[in-house]
Amino acid sequence: MQELWDPGTKTVIESLGIRPGWRCLEVGAGGGSIAAWLAERVGPGGEVLATDVSTRHLDALQLANLEVREHDILGDPLPDAHFDLVHARLVAEHLGRRSLERMVGPLRPGGWLVLEDCDWGAACSYPDDRGQRAVDAANRLLSRSGLDPHYGRALVHELTRAGLEDVSADGRVRVYRGGSLASGWMRLTLESLAAALVESGELTRQELELAWADLDDPGSVFLSASMIAARGRRPH
Ligand SMILES: C[S@@+](CC[C@H](N)C(=O)[O-])C[C@H]1O[C@@H](n2cnc3c(N)ncnc32)[C@H](O)[C@@H]1O
Secondary structure (H helix, E strand, O other), X not given: OHHHHHHHHHHHHHOOOOOOOOEEEEEOOOOOHHHHHHHHHHOOXXXXXXXXXXXXXXXXXXXXXXXXXXXOOOOOOOOOXXXXXXXXXXXXXXXXXXXXXXXXXXXXXXXXXXXXXXXOOOOEEEOOOHHHHHHHHHHHHHHOOOOOOOHHHHHHHHHHHXXXXXXXXXXXXXXXXXXXXXXXXXXXXXXXXXXXXXXXXXXXHHHHHHHHHHHHOOOOEEEOOEEEEEEEEOOO
């Protein structure tokens, strides 16, 4: 995920005018690459709080201005009106509106909320659509436990509804080959859901194996989901 999406995330955050001294909150920080980059970017006078329900990939990060905290965005407390930037990527699409609302209070007046979430509407695989059909089946399965595979298109409305100002959004699509790190993201998703996909009748074992073959084949090309990056500021 980091390989696919970090370059664009950094461009989006740079465009806000991030500078030394900023206080940043990275929600659902995952592998921690953006939290570590934010810590470098805001320097010793700034601070970064990286939260996740599981901090197993974050605990190795040892930076003086970075705090790692095991934290559930849906319930655990956060400081009020404190951060210049709150960022969450691929988190709200799973947790929904309540998670977004919980990220507004910690912003200082004028601070930015940046949410990045996928919209799978235009994703495809070429020349065969087996790989994409399997990913679509995985998204249908994940929808039953809360994922909105089209949350990206809702973000402008969601940020506006949460009372933010200067709301806007952009999208980016990556094009990648089978057998790459990026296709590995899809392969791992399908592997972890394999039993549930077959049991639920979404895919047969044979369909799964054909999709894996395509995901491993450098002759296959994939258009990623659109990553929608939406931003808005807390009013003064
Ligand atoms: C799809 S991953 C995205 C990771 C990272 N933001 C990225 O884009 O590389 C979603 C992350 O959200 C975390 N997460 C899930 N539920 C959460 C919650 N209620 N509060 C905080 N983090 C949560 C997961 O542990 C996981 O690290």
